[in-house]
Amino acid sequence: xxxxEQHPSTLSVQEGDSAVIKCTYSDSASNYFPWYKQExxxxxxxxxxxxxxxxxxxxxxxxxxxxxxAKHFSLHITETQPEDSAVYFCAAFSYFGNEKLTFxxxxxxxxxx
Amino acid sequence: DTAVSxxxxxxxxxxxxxxxxxxxxxxxxxxxxxxxQDSKKFLKIMFSYNNKELIINETVPNRFSPKSPDxxxxxxxxNSLELGDSAVYFCASSPPAGxxxxxxxxxxxTRLTVL
Numbered sequence: 001x002x003x004x005e006q007h008p009s010t011l012s013v014q015e016g017d018s019a020v021i022k023c024t025y026s027d028s029a030s031n032y033f034p035w036y037k038q039e040x041x042x043x044x045x046x047x048x049x050x051x052x053x054x055x056x057x058x059x060x061x062x063x064x065x066x067x068x069x070a071k072h073f074s075l076h077i078t079e080t081q082p083e084d085s086a087v088y089f090c091a092a093f094s095y096f097g098n099e100k101l102t103f104x105x106x107x108x109x110x111x112x113x
Numbered sequence: 114d115t116a117v118s119x120x121x122x123x124x125x126x127x128x129x130x131x132x133x134x135x136x137x138x139x140x141x142x143x144x145x146x147x148x149x150q151d152s153k154k155f156l157k158i159m160f161s162y163n164n165k166e167l168i169i170n171e172t173v174p175n176r177f178s179p180k181s182p183d184x185x186x187x188x189x190x191x192n193s194l195e196l197g198d199s200a201v202y203f204c205a206s207s208p209p210a211g212x213x214x215x216x217x218x219x220x221x222x223t224r225l226t227v228l
Contacts, residue, residue: 034216043203043219044156087154099210100169101217103156 002027004092006104013080014112021107023090024072030092033066033073034101038087047088048075077109085111116140117220119204125226126194134189134223136204144168145187146205146217147179156203162187163209191225199227 003026013019025033031052036044050057050064050073057064061080066073077084090104117138126132138145146169147159161169165181176192187204204220 032215036219038154043221045219046216049216089156093210093215095210095215100158100161100171102158106154106156 002030002092002094002100002102004090004102004104006090006107008107009105010108010110012110012112015080015082017080019075019077019080019084019109021075021088021090021109022072023074023092023104024070025092025102026071027092027094028068028071029094029096031095032093033064034091034093035062035064035075036089036091036103038089038106040086044089080111082111082113085109117204117206117218119202119220119223121223122221123224123226125228127228128194128196130194131190131192132194132225133191134202134204134225136187136189136220138185138204138206138218138220140206140218142206142218143184143209144207145181145184146207147187147189148203148205148219150201150203150222152200160187160189194225194227196227199225201225 006023034049037047038044050066061078063076087106087108091101093101119136144163146161159173160179162181164184178190181187201222201224203222205217207217
């Protein structure tokens with residue numbers, strides 16, 4: 001089955017700096033890669049996703065890159081703000097495989113004012 | 114107007130009891146899921162249903178029994194609760210796996226505490 005590894009497990013950055021979270025996956029059939037943000041006591045919320053026919057996607061301060069050959073994808077947050085503090089999860093999904101999202105272990109991002 | 118809703122939000126109970134968690138989605142999705150998030154924040158899928166049929170059962174103890182009366186509802190019944198069942202349980206829903214718009218939307222979670 002799919003295995004998703006996520007690094008780092010914790011990340012602290014100064015407000016205004018950039019943050020990068022990296023994930024690798026094992027199943028070459030995976031073709032959909034969402035990123036979820038989970039604030040304390042709240043539900044995971046989709047912040048950006050990328051499908052395997054695209055190498056990069058950007059939404060304001062958030063961007064995701066995908067390298068299918070190396071089987072890794074990354075989340076980039078620029079100009080970080082205190083409200084970016086949360087736990088971030090990457091995930092991988094195969095439309096034609098066992099049709100389940102496999103999540104990474106999460107990254108706790110702390111923005112230092 | 115909440116897309117995916119769950120009740121109750123908090124559930125505190127004694128070991129050995131039986132409890133249920135309810136989930137409803139008004140997004141018109143065919144597929145619904147139950148996830149367990151433990152104290153270390155790991156999100157692990159338990160079950161998925163597509164149009165009321167079980168698709169995924171991730172080696173969950175048979176004390177856990179999902180029930181889908183219709184495609185908008187997926188309830189989770191837990192028998193003989195154990196201390197290790199304490200966690201946050203999330204319901205989610207999605208369009209079909211091959212949909213261009215495929216993504217999963219999560220409910221607010223139910224924090225289960227077994228004493």
